Amino acid sequence: MGYVGPGLLEQLRRSRPGVTLVGVDTGYFAHCLTGVTIFPEARLDRQYFADLRKPPEDLFEDVDAVVHLAAISNDPMGDRFKEVTYDINFQASIELAKKAKAAGVSHFVFASSCSVYGFAEGEARNEQAPLNPLTAYAKSKIKMEDELQKLADENFVVTCLRFATACGASDRLRLDLVLNDFVAGAIASKQITVLSDGTPWRPLIHVRDMALAMDWAIQRDSANGGAFLALNAGSNAWNYQVRDLAEAVAELIPGVDVSINKDAPADKRSYQVDFGLYEKLAPDHQPQMTLKTAIQDLAERLEFMQFSDGDFRNSQLIRLKVISEHCEHGRLNSRLEWQ
C-alpha cells in the first residue's frame, strides 16, 4: 500500500491472471491516494492490515512467492527513525523470510536499493563493486541481503533487486523522489529547484519497470543466477546526472525555470550503476519506459489530480511528513506502532 505496490499489482494481474494475490501492509500511507479510479488493493484477493513485526500466523500458507516491499523507505525517514528502520527493514524482515522458508515458499524477492553504493565516483558499479552504505536505510538493505544469502538454497530462491531510484506515476505517488520532485515543481509553479549543484549521478527506474523486474524474479530459475542473487535492477541508459533530469523536464514542460544551487555542498550520494548483469539474466523483462514518457505520464497524472501545491515538499506526498504527522497526532508511537 505504498508507492511501488500498486504498479506491481497491476503487472501481476496482467501477467498472471489466475493467481491468488495477497497483500500485507500496516497502512501508513493507505490514505495517500493520488488520482485513482479504483482502490488499488481491490486487485488483490486478500489484504491483511498488519505490522510485519507481528505478522498474521497463517500468512504463508499455500504461498509460492513473496515480494518484500514493506520498509521504512528512504534516507530522511531512516535518519529520523534509525532504530525503527533497523527493526522493520532488517530484524522483522529477516524473521519474516525465515517463516516464509519454513512454510515452503519457493521464491523470495527483496526490494533492495542502489543506495548501497553510497558515494562512488568513477566508473559504473557492478554487483562485485565494494559497498559504501552511508545511511541507516542503506545499511538495513545490506544487512538484509547478507542474512538472506545464508537462507537461500535450491528450494528457497532469493533475488535481491538493487533498484535504482524510482520515478513515475503511481496510485500512491511520492514526491520525495528526484524526478517526481522536478515534475511536480514544473507543474505546480513552473519552477524546478535543484537542491544540489546538479552534478551527482543518480540512476533511475520507472515504477512500472520495477514491477517487470519483480515479475521476473518471482519465478526465476535458480540455474539463472544462482539460489541467491543480488542484482542491480535498472538500465544503463538511465544513469543520469541530476541536472540532466531537471533539463529534460524543463524541455518537455514549457515555461519552466531551473535553479541549480551552485554553492551546495557535495551531495553524499552519487553513483553510476552497471545494469549489464540484469540485461543478461532477464532479457525479456528489461525496462521499457523512456525518460520522456515517464515525465509526460507523470505530468498527466498530476494534471488529472489538479495538482497545484507549490509547497508540496511539505505535503502529504512526502513520506516523512505523513509519518511525522501520524506521530505528532499520537496515531503512531515512537516505534511507529499504531496507537
Ligand SMILES: NC(=O)c1ccc[n+]([C@@H]2O[C@H](COP(=O)([O-])OP(=O)(O)OC[C@H]3O[C@@H](n4cnc5c(N)ncnc54)[C@H](O)[C@@H]3O)[C@@H](O)[C@H]2O)c1
Ligand atoms: N522508491 C524508490 O526509489 C525505491 C528504490 C529502491 C528500493 N525501494 C524499496 O522498494 C520498497 C517499496 O518502496 P516504496 O517507494 O513503495 O515505499 P513506500 O514508503 O511508499 O511504501 C512502503 C510500504 O511499506 C509499509 N510498511 C512500512 N513498515 C511496515 C511494517 N512494519 N509493517 C507492514 N507494512 C509496513 C508502509 O505502510 C508502506 O505502504 C521499499 O522496500 C524500498 O526501500 C524503493
